[in-house]
Amino acid sequence: MKILVCMGNVPDTTTKIKFDSEMKKLDTNGIQWVINPWDELALTRALEIKEQSGGKIEKVSVINIGKADAEPTIRKALAIGADDAYRVDAEPSDSYYIAAQIAEVAKKENFDIIMCGIESSDFNDAAVGSMLAEFLDYPSVSAVSSFEFNDGNVKLKRDIDGGKETIVISTPFVAIVQKGICINPRIPAMRGIMMARTKPITVSAPVETDSLIETTIFELPASKAACKMVDAEDTDKLIELLHGEAKVL
């Protein structure tokens, strides 16, 4: 069996976000690029499952839709332990476009399990995994916080708002994962970094897709008024402000 992990290349989450003068594009000066944190969790769990599968899972691949400058981040995924990688050479303009491109590669390669993080830390769309599943006509399970693979049988736990469901599913399927799926994301070790240099990255050209949406402009949050400090002895005052001024009590 083969697992595909979809990975976004995103600005480090501590980056101070800035845009160009027209507020249309991210100002990428000085940005550190990383694997999207949720995709990193997906990759870590995929590798754990492979290692525990007693050879049933032969391979974990990663895929990224991005230009050549995404390759250092893809190499990082290979250093963490992915066996090989795919890159579709295109700007990852929106979720629909990304999912359509991944679907093309996935159709050719017949992966049994596809894993995606629940959202990306740049567009916060929470859409690629579910869109991909619809393109492929696969079932999908979202908000997965536990993934067990025993002798080819898959058991997932998904968060429903206010509880958890245990789900049984057969391959192929798309699992859209979130926190809880593994304890900590893996970091590359020196041996992994050396090995990653020779692992293959298959690059392909994008296919034509529909364009359904367009970003017109970005905005930054309005600067906030300074925090109003209340004396620690005067908690009555705080309640009065929350009631009378902020009107939230």
Place this chain on the structure above:
Amino acid sequence: MSIIVFSENRIGKIKKQSLEAVAYATYISKNNSKPVIAISVGNVNNDELAVLAKYGASKIISITDSNWQNHDSQAYTKLIAEIVEKESADTIIFSHSNMGKAIAPRLSVRLKAGLASNVLALPLSYSPYVFKRKSYNGNAFQQMKIKSQKCVITINPNSCDLVESPVSVNITDFTPTTVANAATKVENIDLITGKILLTEASVVVSGGRGLKSSDNWKPLEELAEVLGAGLACSRPVSDEGWRSHEEHVGQTGKIIAPDLYFAVGISGAIQHIGGISGSKVIVAINKDKDAPIFSYANYGILGDAFDVLPKLIESVKKFKSA
């Protein structure tokens, strides 16, 4: 043309987020005169369904067949697509909830309808639609134009005021042609009961590493109780195992947007802010005057949580009984 809202319920009760989605649809309807139709799947009685009409849904399509109890996103997508076609809907609205996130993107592909997810405000324009949505974990907003004829949107909690707009309603029991043919099988459901859900709570009380150990949660629990608030924590607290992961709010945990958020002993790392930046009002209680949380908070108390909390509980009690 019509506007469809997918209404969610929990143990027979319609979720607050779904009422917000109906209120949102009604705002759009006032602008373009398209009727608002709500879809409800599950065992919800007609009195409860009628609540949707209070916020402007003039037609409710109710599917009570127990075969649809498994929320399989693939099957639900086909079901909703069937209703979209039947009602010639061009705008389909979900909550940005776990269920909305699971179905809306699939529906977007199936209908070739542009997806605007994580929408934070009423449309900036109606023809074409332009939506303001969250991006970069709340560090920026994106204005997104829909180019397709149909669109699917998911609304962030607390992004639309619950304004009543009652209409007379027609509730239809609907038997879809689509078969509830789920590839997923639900083996077990573990519901959290007797607790205020974080995603529904209008007030949330949250504790951080400043509370020092799991034994020290009593005053925070008491504050939550007197306020009728949900209880949350920061990531280090759940990583240490002091509190359950269910309570973790932050970029990788739950993302919430209550009216009022109390951050107690939470320093305010950017990853934490990513989960709470949608809160209307943030109150920080921290003994470190340089804690970053004070630069995000609207109100702050500089002091030790263990001294401040008992006083604050008394103040809330006094306020509630006044």
